[in-house]
Amino acid sequence: xxxxxxxxxxxxxxxxxxxxxxxxxxxxxxxxxxxxxxxxxxxxxxxxxxxxxxxxxxxxxxxxxxxxxxxxxxxxxxxxxxxxxxxxxxxxxxxxxxxxxxxxxxxxxxxxxxxxxxxxxxxxxxxxxxxxxxxxxxxxxxxxxxxxxxxxxxxxxxxxxxxxxxxxxxxxxxxxxxxxxxxxxxxxxxxxxxxxxxxxxxxxxxxxxxxxxxxxxxxxxxxxxxxxxxxxxxxxxxxxxxxxxxxxxxxxxxxxxxxxxxxxxxxxxxxxxxxxxxxxxxxxxxxxxxxxxxxxxxxxxxxxxxxxxxxxxxxxxxxxxxxxxxxxxxxxxxxxxxxxxxxxxxxxxxxxxxxxxxxxxxxxxxxxxxxxxxxxxxxxxxxxxxxxxxxxxxxxxxxxxxxxxxxxxxxxxxxxxxxxxxxxxxxxxxxxxxxxxxxxxxxxxxxxxxxxxxxxxxxxxxxxxxxxxxxxxxxxxxxxxxx
Amino acid sequence: xxxxxxxxxxxxxxxxxxxxxxxxxxxxxxxxxxxxxxxxxxxxxxxxxxxxxxxxxxxxxxxxxxxxxxxxxxxxxxxxxxxxxxxxxxxxxxxxxxxxxxxxxxxxxxxxxxxxxxxxxxxxxxxxxxxxxxxxxxxxxxxxxxxxxxxxxxxxxxxxxxxxxxxxxxxxxxxxxxxxxxxxxxxxxxxxxxxxxxxxxxxxxxxxxxxxxxxxxxxxxxxxxxxxxxxxxxxxxxxxxxxxxxxxxxxxxxxxxxxxxxxxxxxxxxxxxxxxxxxxxx
Numbered sequence: 001x002x003x004x005x006x007x008x009x010x011x012x013x014x015x016x017x018x019x020x021x022x023x024x025x026x027x028x029x030x031x032x033x034x035x036x037x038x039x040x041x042x043x044x045x046x047x048x049x050x051x052x053x054x055x056x057x058x059x060x061x062x063x064x065x066x067x068x069x070x071x072x073x074x075x076x077x078x079x080x081x082x083x084x085x086x087x088x089x090x091x092x093x094x095x096x097x098x099x100x101x102x103x104x105x106x107x108x109x110x111x112x113x114x115x116x117x118x119x120x121x122x123x124x125x126x127x128x129x130x131x132x133x134x135x136x137x138x139x140x141x142x143x144x145x146x147x148x149x150x151x152x153x154x155x156x157x158x159x160x161x162x163x164x165x166x167x168x169x170x171x172x173x174x175x176x177x178x179x180x181x182x183x184x185x186x187x188x189x190x191x192x193x194x195x196x197x198x199x200x201x202x203x204x205x206x207x208x209x210x211x212x213x214x215x216x217x218x219x220x221x222x223x224x225x226x227x228x229x230x231x232x233x234x235x236x237x238x239x240x241x242x243x244x245x246x247x248x249x250x251x252x253x254x255x256x257x258x259x260x261x262x263x264x265x266x267x268x269x270x271x272x273x274x275x276x277x278x279x280x281x282x283x284x285x286x287x288x289x290x291x292x293x294x295x296x297x298x299x300x301x302x303x304x305x306x307x308x309x310x311x312x313x314x315x316x317x318x319x320x321x322x323x324x325x326x327x328x329x330x331x332x333x334x335x336x337x338x339x340x341x342x343x344x345x346x347x348x349x350x351x352x353x354x355x356x357x358x359x360x361x362x363x364x365x366x367x368x369x370x371x372x373x374x375x376x377x378x379x380x381x382x383x384x385x386x387x388x389x390x391x392x393x394x395x396x397x398x399x400x401x402x403x404x405x406x407x408x409x410x411x412x413x414x415x416x417x418x419x420x421x422x423x424x425x426x427x428x429x430x431x432x433x434x435x436x437x438x439x440x441x442x443x444x445x446x447x448x449x450x451x452x453x454x455x456x457x458x459x460x461x462x463x464x465x466x467x468x469x470x471x472x473x474x475x476x477x478x479x480x481x482x483x
Numbered sequence: 484x485x486x487x488x489x490x491x492x493x494x495x496x497x498x499x500x501x502x503x504x505x506x507x508x509x510x511x512x513x514x515x516x517x518x519x520x521x522x523x524x525x526x527x528x529x530x531x532x533x534x535x536x537x538x539x540x541x542x543x544x545x546x547x548x549x550x551x552x553x554x555x556x557x558x559x560x561x562x563x564x565x566x567x568x569x570x571x572x573x574x575x576x577x578x579x580x581x582x583x584x585x586x587x588x589x590x591x592x593x594x595x596x597x598x599x600x601x602x603x604x605x606x607x608x609x610x611x612x613x614x615x616x617x618x619x620x621x622x623x624x625x626x627x628x629x630x631x632x633x634x635x636x637x638x639x640x641x642x643x644x645x646x647x648x649x650x651x652x653x654x655x656x657x658x659x660x661x662x663x664x665x666x667x668x669x670x671x672x673x674x675x676x677x678x679x680x681x682x683x684x685x686x687x688x689x690x691x692x693x694x695x696x697x698x699x700x701x702x703x704x705x706x707x708x709x710x711x712x713x714x715x716x717x718x719x720x721x722x723x724x725x726x727x728x729x730x731x732x733x734x735x736x737x738x739x740x741x742x743x744x745x746x747x748x749x750x751x752x753x754x755x756x757x758x759x760x761x762x763x764x765x
Binding site for chain 2: 205226230365
C-alpha cells in the first residue's frame with residue numbers, strides 16, 4: 001500500500017541526481033578543449049582565404065544568434081535583418097573612415113571598438129523601432145512589415161551618399177595588428193564568444209525566462225508579473241545589438257561596404273539557417289549558421305569535382321548564382337527540417353551537447369518520463385499530510401477516525417452531491433472517502449501535526465515558508481480589521 | 484471593514500455584446516468568495532478586468548482601497564494579486580521548477596541589464612530564487628517533479644503545479660478560475676480542504692470561480708452569482724444556492740429537492756468559521 005511516507009523512486013532520483021565522476025568531467029573538458037582548440041588551431045594555421053571564410057562563419061553565427069532572439073526566443077518573424085546589419089555596417093565604416101580618418105592613417109584598436117559600439121547602438125535603435133511595431137502586430141503581418149522595413153531601408157538609407165559613398169562603397173580599414181585574415185578571424189571569434197556569453201547569460205537569467213513566457217502566452221506572462229511590453233522590446237533591442245556587432249565586423253572584414261551586400265537574399269539565407277539550425281537552440285543556430293556561411297564555398301569545388309551540373313541546371317554554376325543555390329538548397333533543408341526534425345541541427349546534436357554539459361550520454365533528455373513514478377493521488381495525500389490534514393479515511397473501516405476528523409472540523413461537511421452515501425439521513429455524518437480502495441493510513445504518515453491552527457504546532461519548515469510567503473500573520477490582519 | 488478587493492460598477496462590452504454591466508463586488512480580508520454563474524455569464528471576463536488583461540469601459544477596481552484601474556497586469560501581480568487560469572496557465576516548454584522561477588519575477592533582486600550581461604549579483608540571486616522555488620515545490624510535495632517537463636503530466640497535477648506557481652508570485656489575494664475543472668467530486672472536495680488550509684497557513688484571501696456547487700457551499704464565505712454580465716444575487720452560499728432565480732438560471736430544478744437541512748449545514752459552517760478565527764489568533 002502506498003502511503004505518504006513511502007519514498008517514491010522519483011524522489012530518490014531527485015535526491016542523488018546523476019553527476020559525472022572526476023574522470024567523466026575530465027573527459028568532457030578534454031573534448032570541449034579539443035573542439036575549441038581545433039577552431040583556434042585552424043584559424044591560426046589555415047591559408048588566408050580560409051581564415052577569411054572562418055570570419056564569415058563567425059559573423060553569420062552572430063547574425064544567427066541575433067535572428068534567433070526574435071525568431072526562436074520571442075517567436076516573431078523578422079525579414080528585415082539585412083537592414084539592421086547594413087545600417088550598422090555603414091555606421092561603423094562611416095565612423096572609422098570619415099570621423100577617425102582611418103582611410104589613410106590606419107585604424108587603431110580603440111577606433112575599431114568605438115565604431116563597433118556605434119554600430120551596435122544603431123542596430124539596437126533600428127530594431128527597437130521595429131520592436132515598437134511588433135507590440136501591436138504579430139505573425140504574418142509583422143513579417144510583412146519587417147520585409148517592407150528592410151526593403152525601404154535598403155532603398156533609402158543605403159542610398160545616402162555621404163554615408164555610403166554611392167556605388168563605390170565606404171572603406172573600412174582593419175585595426176592595426178589585426179589586418180591579416182587570420183588575425184581578423186580571431187577578432188571575429190572573440191566577438192562571437194562575447195555574443196554567446198551575453199546570449200547564455202540572458203537565457204539563464206530572469207530575462208530569458210520572461211521572454212520565453214511571453215512567447216508562450218502573454219496573459220500568463222503578465223499574470224506572473226512580467227512586463228510583456230518591456231521584454232518584447234528588450235528582445236528586439238538585443239537582437240538589433242547583435243546584428244549591429246555583426247554589421248561592424250562585416251564592414252571591417254570586407255574592408256569596403258557596398259549597399260549590394262545587404263539584399264533581401266541575405267535575410268532569406270539567415271532565416272533559413274536559423275530554422276535549419278534549430279529555433280531557440282544556441283549551439284544548433286551557431287552550427288547551422290556556420291554551415292550556411294561556408295556551404296557556397298564547399299559547393300563550388302564539389303560541383304567541379306563531379307563534373308558540373310546536369311545540362312539544364314548548368315546556369316546555377318554561373319557566377320552570381322551561388323547565393324541562389326544556397327537559398328534553394330537551404331529551403332529544401334528547411335522543409336526537411338520542419339517535416340522530419342523540427343528541432344533542427346541543435347536537436348540532432350543535443351545528446352552531445354548534453355553530455356558536454358555534464359549529463360549521461362543518452363538520446364533523450366533527462367527528466368523525461370521521470371515523473372510517471374508518482375501518481376496524483378500520492379502527491380495530494382502528501383500535501384494533505386504536510387498541511388496538517390488527515391488523509392481521507394474509509395468510513396466503513398475507520399469509523400472512529402472519521403468521527404474524530406468530523407470533530408476537529410476537517411471533514412465536517414457531508415458532500416452535498418454525494419446522495420448515494422447518505423442512505424441513512426439523521427445518522428452520524430458519513431464521511432466521504434475518496435480512493436476507498438486504498439486508504440492511506442494516518443499512523444504511517446509519521447509526525448503529522450494536528451490541524452489545530454496553533455502556530456506552535458506548525459512544523460518548522462512550514463513556518464519558514466509562512467514567514468516568507470505570508471506578508472503579515474493573521475493577528476496583524478485582525479488588528480487592521482478592527483481599528 | 485476594509486476589503487482586499489472592491490470592484491465598482493464595472494462594465495465592458497465587446498462590440499455590441501455587453502459582457503459585464505454594473506458589476507459591484509467586494510472581497511473582504513481573509514474570506515473565500517465564490518463567483519458562480521452559467522457559461523458565458525462573464526465570470527472570467529470579470530477576472531480579466533480585475534487583473535487588467537481587459538480594460539473595462541466603466542467602473543473602478545480597488546485593491547486595499549487603492550485604485551488600480553489604470554495599472555497594467557504585471558504591476559497588479561506585483562501588488563499581490565495572483566491568478567490561475569481556466570486552461571492551465573503554465574509556461575509549456577519550461578520545467579516545473581522553471582515555472583516557479585518565472586513566477587517569482589516581480590520579486591527578483593537584480594535588474595534586466597545585470598541579467599543580460601552576467602552581473603555577479605544575478606548569479607547570487609538566481610541561487611536564492613532556486614532555493615525558494617524548491618521550498619514552494621516542497622510545500623506542495625512536488626519536488627520530485629522539479630526537473631520534469633509539463634508535457635505528459637496529469638491534469639490534476641498540473642492544476643496543483645499552477646497553484647504552486649501562483650504561491651511563488653507571493654500573492655495576497657488569489658483569483659482562482661475553476662480550480663476543480665477536470666476533477667471528480669472527490670478530488671474537488673479535497674482541493675477545497677486544501678484551499679482552506681492554504682488560507683490558514685499563508686493568510687490568503689481568495690476569489691474563486693467555481694461550477695462545483697457543493698464545493699462552493701462548503702468552502703466559500705460569500706457567493707456572487709453572475710448571469711448575463713450582471714450580479715444576479717449575492718449572499719451566504721446557502722442563500723444563493725436556494726435563491727429561486729439562481730436555481731432557475733444555473734442549478735436546474737433538482738437543487739430544490741435537495742434534502743440536506745440548511746440549518747444543520749449553516750450551524751456546521753458557523754462552527755468551523757468560529758474555530759478558524761479562534762485558531763488563527765495566537
